[in-house]
Amino acid sequence: MIRHVRRVTAACALGALALGLAGCGEPAPDNAPKASPKSALKVSPKPRATPKPTLAPGPGGTTPVFERGAATKDRTVALTFDADMTADQGARARSGERFDNPQLVSTLRKLKVPATVFMTGRWAEEYPAEARDIGRDRLFEVANHSYSHYAFTGGCYGLPRVPARGMRADVDRAFGAFRKAGVEHVVPYFRFPGGCYDRAALRALTPTGVTAVQWDVVSGDAFATDADAVTRQVLDGVRPGSVVVMHCTRSAAPTTERVVRSVVPRLRAKGYRFVRVSELVGAARGA
Structure with missing residues (x-):
């Protein structure tokens, strides 16, 4: 399903707020991404991985938005994990807070579950x-979740805001952080922090050539302490073609x-096959 209007999933607000709240409501810190006339003119970095499918531009040539795949008889589902860290959370990381989750990555490998990780540039710098x-x-596959995890619209759950003139630079900076870290399998997809976007944000990112990826199933894992409740929410929400949003930050999720x-074997028992987002986007483009 493709949308070209602002869509914010209220149930994901907790996750967006919890994982990026440090400094919320305060002036952006000195290390926040800044744009300049030169950076605004730079050509966006190209992902180093094998080219992956993107959607055609939306109305007026704006960045296209993908929410879920087609509900076909082929029961596919994409698990996506946001690796969140905001531009101003370095002090918290230095004090011992963990924004990574190696055990989750290990479990995905053991279960042979393909997944798409929406990573912030700041996370790639830290880890x-x-x-x-x-x-x-x-x-x-690694997708772009901005450099800063600051909001691309106003009123996005208290997140500091990236100015319109700095949106493209923020996305470019994340791609640069991936290159510096040696991340190879990067795909041209972008997830707005907090899931917040509007037409101005879609227009600002058009030159990057990315497809914005949202979701249709909110796991509710942010700050959750009841794994069974989160499991039920995922199982109740998944339909063929679903995109599930979860988090790859052990302190906050x-x-x-x-x-x-728990979810993987139960969905497989129902006939579901796990795929990366690129497979769902490719199927939607060919539909």
Whole structure:
């Protein structure tokens, strides 16, 4: 399903807020991404991976938006994981807070579950070895979740806002961080922090050539302590072609690995096949 208007899933607000709240409502810190006339003119970095399918531009040539695949007899579902870290959370990481989740990645490998990781550039800077490891594993694909995890619209659950003139630079900076970390399997997809976007944001990102990827199933894993409740929410929401949003940050989403261990065999028992987002986008483009 493709949309070209603003769509914010209220149930995901907790995750967006919880994972990116540090500094919310305060002026952007000195290390926040800044745009300049020169950066606005730069050509967006191209992902280093084998080209992956993107959707045709939306109305007026704006960035296309993908929410879910077609509900066909082929029961496919894409698990996606947001690797969130905002531009101003370095101090929290230095004090011991963990924004990564190696055990989750290990479990996905053991269960042989393809997945798409929407990674912020700041996360790749903080965990370059892990970013490189994920990006070199053909089971996964790495997509862009911005550099800063700041909002691309106003009123996005208290997140600091990227100015319109800095949106493209923020996306470009994330791609640059992936290259610096040695991430190889990068795909031309972008997820708006907090799921918040409007037509101005879609227009701003048009030159990057990305397809914006949303979701139709909110796991509710952000700050959840009841893995069974999250599991039920995922199982109740999944339909053929679904895109499930989860998180790859162990401090803010501590139950996710347990949820995956429970959800995967139960969905497979129902005949579902796990795919990366690129497969769903490719099928939608060919429809």
